Each structure stands twice: as structure tokens, then as C-alpha cells.
Amino acid sequence: MGSTGAWVRVVWAVAVKELRELSRQPLLVVLVVLGPFAVLAAFGGAYRNEELALRTLFVGPHDSVLMEAIVEADDRISRYVQPVGVTTDLERGYDGLRSGTLDLVVVVPPDPLAGLERGEPTEIAVLHDSIDPIERVGIGFATAIAVRELNASVVETSLGVALTALGDLDAGLEPALPAAERLRIAVDDGDRATAVMAAEELADRLRTLSDPIDELQRFSTDPTARVDATDPADTDVGSLRDAVALLDASVERGDGPNEAEAATVSASLDAVVGTIERLGSLEPALVARPFVADVEPLVRQSVRPEYHVAPGVTALLAQHLAMSLAALSLVRDRRRGVLADLRLGPVTAADVLIGKFLALTATATATGLVLLSAEVFVLGIPQRGSWWHAAATIGVIAATAVAGGLTLAVVGRNELQVTQLVMLVLLISLFFSGFLLGADRLREPLSWLGLAVPSTPGTSMLRDIQLRGRSAGGVDMIVLGTQFVVAVASALFAGSRLWRRGGVS
């Protein structure tokens, strides 16, 4: 047998030994494959895939305009806050927060319009008892959106009232218009008697419109209902009152309105009619919420929480399994004296490391693929991209982690130390790989810690392949490839140093 054949035989012997060791620990295999799968399945089943709706108690006077608006807006804000009641008892709110039966307490001030009358926004106090930073951000978002919706509801309600009044005004003006026409003809003809009668009739007709006019004027002067779109109506309604006063004065004089007065009255009527026509077509809901968002993700398919988590689980499992097996295998062989035995024989550090590398990479890759298959075929998690790309990605993650684990085994002197080191890597992976939080939300240079673990580019690549249906590539592949080269070089260097210095026993 040539030297190459002898080398292959040694490497193969080490690899087969590793595979036999693993295959004869069925509990280990069950734990590493079924364990993470069961956890993922439980997470998928347990997660409430619904909008964040915070259980909210409103505290304030029942007859407050804001309370009315809250009741009105219930349908719209219930996506963000789930009103559980209205009370004047603030203590009840505190009790609910402390006991966990409430998420939010919204305290409405006793006189919510006071601030507005001073030209300032009114502050609504929002109390919560959350200590979860992520949940706090969620509460902030939900509260801001709910308050914005509340504001829009106030505007919509007020505008609706105004437009109803405008409709009443329009109906009331209908019979007044012939009187106005008669007045104009009489004034033009110099028929004072007819003009007086027409002016009297027109004034009476316009007086019957006092209720809608009052409503419109209240709307135009009420700070809670002030919107720019109603300003013309405010002016027109005022001129209509002026026209009535002018007509009454001409009747009282006994000669009826002169030409200028008739023209003023006519102009007021025309303006009101024009305004009614213009504003009558407004939709209060549209004015209050003129824009809606049409969110169009590039990935059109649904992305459930477990879909998003699954690629990270696969990457983390492949990494953790490979690293643990490699590190423990080397330390265990050292403790048992197997390394010392091999070192005295015609075996080099590279022979041992390569043998272990091949066997453990194959094992971790196969385990990762089994988990991926279970995710896809049992849990229904999408696999939109190429299986080959997914397998290759898992393989490189596993290979890099095996090399990293072998390096850790040189650093750690015993199984306990190695286990702790591997756990440390797992923790770094959990926090910095983008598994829990998006990696781009972390500050540099600490975020670079994520570049030290293969699950960081691995998770991103598997998400691209599984959820976006893209092929593996880009920066992530360069990072993973670099990690692989560095890890293999480190393992060979550390292993050879251990071998040379006799630290194998």
C-alpha cells in the first residue's frame, strides 16, 4: 500500500471510529434531531399569530368628548388596543397593571379641550408595567397609532355633523331660492311693494334655517372640530345671517332692499349654494384619513413566525451539534489516552483532525438536513429555493463549526471547560447572529461578534433560500467561506501545536 493509501486508511479509521461512537448512542441522535424539532413545533403551535392588541382601560369622565371619540373609534383602534372598560377610578387601572390583567391604562384629562383652546395638544397619559424592551417598543407603536386613529375619528365625527347640517341647509334653501328670484326681479323693476313682500318671505325662509346654521357655526368655532376644509362654510354661513339681518332691516324701513342690498343677498345665497355643492361631496372618513398604505412585500407568500425562526434553528442546530461533537470528541479522546496512543504511532495531528472533521461534518450535515426535511414536510415550513443550495449551506456551516470545535478542544483542557466554551459560542450566536434580533439592529463594533459564528451568514442564507426562494450567494457566502478557511487553518495550527508539545495526554 502506497503512502497515500496508508494515509487514507488512517484517516478513514479515525472517521469510522467517530461514526461508530455516534451511531451507538441512539439517545444522542434522538435528542439532537427530535429535540430541536419538537421545540420548533411547540413554538409554532404556541405562538399567537395575531396583531398586538393591548388590553386597555380608559380612565376619565364618561361625558368627555374624548371618551365619546374612543367609543366611536372602537372598531378602528381595536387592532392595537383592546378596550376593556371605561372608569373614573385610576386605582383600578394601577391594580390591573400590577396584576397583569391590563396592558395599558389610558388616562384622559378631565377637560380635554382646555389645551386645544389654548392652541396646544392635549396630553393623554398612557401607563404600562412592561419591562420587556421589545414589548415597550411595541406599546409605543401601538399607542401612537391608536392616538392617531383617535384624532382621525374626532375629525371624522365632527366633519360628519357639519356635513349633515350642510345637507339640512341645502334642503332649507330650496324653497328660498324662488323668493330670492322674485326679490331680484322686483328690485330690478323698481316694484317696491313686491320687493318688500319678497324680502319678508325670503327672510322668513332663511330664518327657518337657523338650526343648521347654528350647527355649522358651532362646528366652525368648536376647536375640536376645526379643520381647514370647513373655513369657507364658516364664512358663507356668517354672510347668510348677515343677509337675513339686511332683509329684516329693509322690511322694517318699509321700502325693501335697494339694488346693492339685493345684490349682496343674492351673492350670499349663491356663495352658500356653491359651498354646499362643493362640500356636499366630501366624505368625512376620507378627509380624516386621506391616505392608506398598500404594503406590498417582495415575498408575497405568508411568512409566519415559525417560518422566520426555522432557518435560524436549522443553522444553529447544525453549528451547535457540529461544534459540540467535535470539541467533546477531541477532549474525550485526550482523556481516554487515545490521542496519546495515536501520537506514539505513525499518525499525525492532521490525520486525526481530518478523520474527525469528515465524520463529524457528515453527521452534523445529515442531522441538519433531517431537521430541514422535518420542518418542510411535517411543519409545512416553505422551501422555495434549491434543496442543493440549502444542503450545501448546512454543510459549510457544519464544517466550519467542526473546525471551530476542534480548535476549542485545544483551548479547553477538559469536558467541562469545552462544554462551557461551546455554550458561550451558542450564546453569541443567539444574540448576534440575527436569530432573535435583526443583526443590523446591533451597534458596531460589537455587532462584529456575529461574524465569528457560522450561524450568522448561515441563518441569512437559509432564510434567502427557504423563504425568498433565492440562491445562496452574496456577502453572506463570502463571510461563511472566510469563516470556514479561518476555522480549518486554526484547527490545524492548534492541533499540530498540541501534538508537537505533547499536550495530548
Added chain:
Amino acid sequence: MNSTPDLVVARGLGRRYGDFHAVRGLDLDVAAGSIVALIGPSGGGKTTTLRLLSGLEAPTDGTVRVFGRSPRNLRRRDRRRLALLAQQPALVPELTLAEQVRFAADTRGVDRAGIMPALARVGLDGHADTRLADASGGMRRRTGLAATLIAEPELVFCDEPTAGLDPVVREDVWAWFRERRARGRAMVVTTQHIDEAARCDRVIVLREGEIAVDSGPDDLLTHAGLREQVVVVVEPADVDPAFRIIARTVGATPTIDGRGITVEADHAASVAAAIAGQLADRDVQPISIDTVVPDLDSAFIRIVDDASAAAEDDS
């Protein structure tokens, strides 16, 4: 004259751990076709010596050469000629006995055809498929032996190879060692059994890391200062005259101990006969006259005790 170069040459070999000398000033040569025994009490430095000789540890003092090179820098082809059987054999519990020996064969590049004969040699051919995790301590040790010796290395360091083995298997193992010696293979064996040491070509008694005795097995009694003894038992009334007669006969002062009147002699049988004749001439009737040949265990204990006393005197 033996022209074959020694496989192992150690001079002034020592290993310190801080102020503690595990091994000190050890000179050792191991020739091909020889078995060297390292014996001594626990903690005497036997295992450390093996680790130094095999290159698992670097010496802090002195030098050691194996096949003419430092054992820590042996070439691959030289390492094929060397093996170590540690006190706890390097075994993988998940493997079967046959797989363990096969692993050794594969990593040492020897024919797998030797696996079953090697197991048979240690009486394990009927347990080839037993997992090491399920094997007894004796079976594990024998598997370690088979895995170590399957490659027929020229030089083997064995750390207590027969510990925990029953007498029958011990005999088989020593028979195997003798066969290897006959084929020109060399071994350095540590043991706590003086009778095993007596089977070796050379016995080195280590105490507190230093060589107390380095001799052939036959010279151990001499090194221990032990001689054959004649023990004479007489009636209490005859003790004084018998004492005087014996002293005059052997020209030395006997001792009286629990056994009787004892005197050391180089040829105990003839001295016993002379004493019997002299006692008869003077009408002293002995109850018994026995000769006692000291055993190797006594020699070992004497050597170790003497070395301890010397060390205390030095200090």
C-alpha cells in the same frame, strides 16, 4: 559482544514538577531482545519514567534517545516501531473488542488478518463482538494488550500490563512477551509483582524517582543483602548450650527470634548438617533444624526499606 545498538539510551534522565522530583538521575539502556522491569512502590516514578522514555513527556533533566533520536521527534517510520500500553488502556467504550483492535491495526498500517489471532492470544476471540462498555476490567486490559501488540512493534512500553488479570491469563501474557523477546523485540515493563520482574532480563527498582537497584533478577537477593538461613529449635533448657555450639560451628553470632536460633549462611544445607553433627556430639537434641531461602518479595521490601533509610540519612 553485542553489536546491536541499544533501542533506548537514557542518561541522567529526570523530571521535576516544581520542587518535586518524580524521576531523578536515571540511566537506562534497553537492548533489542530484552525485557527490562521497572518495579517499585506506588509513586516511585515508574509511570513517569515510561512517559519520559516514550516521549509523552519532556524531561527536565538529562537526555533520552529512542532509535537514536529524541522520542518526541521520531520520524513516522520510527513511530511504527514503538508502542505504549498505558495503565488505563486507551479504549473507546462504544467500539467492540474486535473494532478496537482493528482501529489499532488501521492506524498502524498492519494487516487486519492479525486481529482475531491477537484477540485469541489474550483469550478474547470468543468476545470479539462484545462492546468495551460491557466488558470487564480484565477484558479491557487484554484488549489493550492485543491492540498494542498487534503491530509487533520493536519496542513496547507497558505500564503494569497484567494488573487485574487472573493467573492463567498472566502466564499467557508472559509467554507472549517471551516469544516477542525471542524474536528480538524489546520491552520495558512496570510491575508491582516481583515474580514478574524475575522473568525479565533486568530489574530496576525505583524508589522516590531514583534507581535503588539495577541488576539481573538473580542478583536481587545479593543486592538486598539477604542470605539463606538455618533455624534451629531446641528445648528451652538447651537454648544456651545450643547457641554456643552454633556460634562456634558457623563462626558467627546467631540471633534468637520467634522461630528459634537463627544464623545466616551461604550454603545453608551443609551448614545445617554441620550444626546437627556438633549438637549431637554434645548431646543436645534439637527439636528441628530447617533451612530458609529468602524470597524475592523479602528482597524487594529490604531494598526499598534500605533506600528509604539512606534517603532519610541523607536528609
